[in-house]
Amino acid sequence: MASWDLTISKELSMVSDFIRESIHSDEELLTEIADYVIGAGGKRIRPTVAILSFYAVGGKNVEETVKIAAALELIHTATLLHDDINDGSSRRRGKLAAYKKYGVRSALVTGDFLFTQAFSIGSKFEPAIVEITAEACSRLAEGEIRQQIRARDVAVTEKDYIEITTRKTAWPIAAGAKIGAILGGGNLEEVLAVFEYGTELGIAFQIVDDVLDVVGNEDVLGKPTGTDVREGNITLLIIDALQRGSSEDRKALADIVKKEGQTSEEVHRALDIIVRSGAVDIARRRAAEFGERAKAKLGPLRPGRFKLELLRLVDLILKRES
């Protein structure tokens, strides 16, 4: 699902080309690892939102936005590289995780390199743009550490979950929307509108991610399901299942989630309990609610093809299977 089948495939190709340029290094191994991860595809949600936001406010010359979109994707890839090391995930985007293939040391440094290349791209822009990006990265780190602190903590509430998700997933997407709208010459109202759209969309995106981690098809996903249970990430589905199942199920799920190093059987048992609780449907409804809110935020935007594309992107994200 490289393109979401929207009308910006040319721009997304430009993003890919610019990424390829940016990860070039005299140290071929750095380029190879970076290309291994980025070349594996991914949903390009950040570039997509940034470019659509740019056009939706009337932007004409997309080159600058392409560069920032590439920078956002580099940052995202850096965090994926580091996250995989943290999570001990063995697969990513249908391939062996980079740290498994190239070793922890090399994957870690490649992540740092990608961060740096992203900011190097940013350095050509006005301070406000770099500041928005850096701010999103700081919040991302905060979300990540909060998630770590609360890992395996069955007292995590929906409010906690939304706060973590806003920082980890939603604001990086919203930052791209904001920058796209600024570069597109949007007025303050429009810039705020797409930022809020990006935030709501990002939360919906994460909830769908969490759903797929329970009921997704591993071959389509390109990675195993059950990662959240294994890592003790308390998703909306786990929160719901902990409140709704039979008391026996609730206790069993809590025990598995709290435990480090569960067996595969325990992980599957936890997934069964989550499904049985009805939490999947509830989560899909919550995702749809955030999606509706995202759409509503676009009110201030002028009507047109790219506003329609932003609206359609919400539906594509809600329906996605990988």
Added chain:
Amino acid sequence: MASWDLTISKELSMVSDFIRESIHSDEELLTEIADYVIGAGGKRIRPTVAILSFYAVGGKNVEETVKIAAALELIHTATLLHDDINDGSSRRRGKLAAYKKYGVRSALVTGDFLFTQAFSIGSKFEPAIVEITAEACSRLAEGEIRQQIRARDVAVTEKDYIEITTRKTAWPIAAGAKIGAILGGGNLEEVLAVFEYGTELGIAFQIVDDVLDVVGNEDVLGKPTGTDVREGNITLLIIDALQRGSSEDRKALADIVKKEGQTSEEVHRALDIIVRSGAVDIARRRAAEFGERAKAKLGPLRPGRFKLELLRLVDLILKRES
């Protein structure tokens, strides 16, 4: 050795204050880990060179340079956090390494956070300044990966070593010098002079580091010696010892360096062989040569107190014991 006993202790305090401000986060754990590493002291070589370079070209208002110096120290600390994870080092600056105390996940994210905060500081500056910093970071990542590729490779030459060291240690220091001189209003010749000074000084600094890793006092260093042998980092001392000792010693050293997971006895044996080969004195002389070259690069600078301090810094670095 927080201050090098130079006349810029006030400015270095300002750097520390600004670092403290920059690592503040709503997530107290992020701030705590960052403070744990940065508060442990360190030599502040990058801020020192940046501030002295600023004044040496006639700079007056030091606030901006203080901020950039803080950013450089944040980047340095980020790489230390990540390096320690890579190296499996258990101590750093006399304390338990952060990843041992807080876990790999938290240390990794805190490193990313520090990178981001550094670039966030940079975002307030003109693009050229961010570009110099990002460029130094990219070269740093290249040096790091090259060192990894060549780890335990006894075919590494002095030329290879200098190339790796230039990227990993020297250019980040030189970048600070360059930025300091630009912000201080130096002319092109002065800016180039302090950049080259920083490069030569940085190589001298690293060679002394390598010497201390062989013959340093662990209590003064705040970390165990023998790290380079353990990690298979082919330092100038190892290169020399591999060429100069008895054929028996040379073979024994090569075997130990090539081996993963050496015993403590083997590490100590390797250090003994290095000392016996005379490589320590040779390395000290090489460091002194780079130091002299650093001094010579300062020719274009106007005479004055801060030029003298830059010269004196070379001697302090050559004499340092930690």
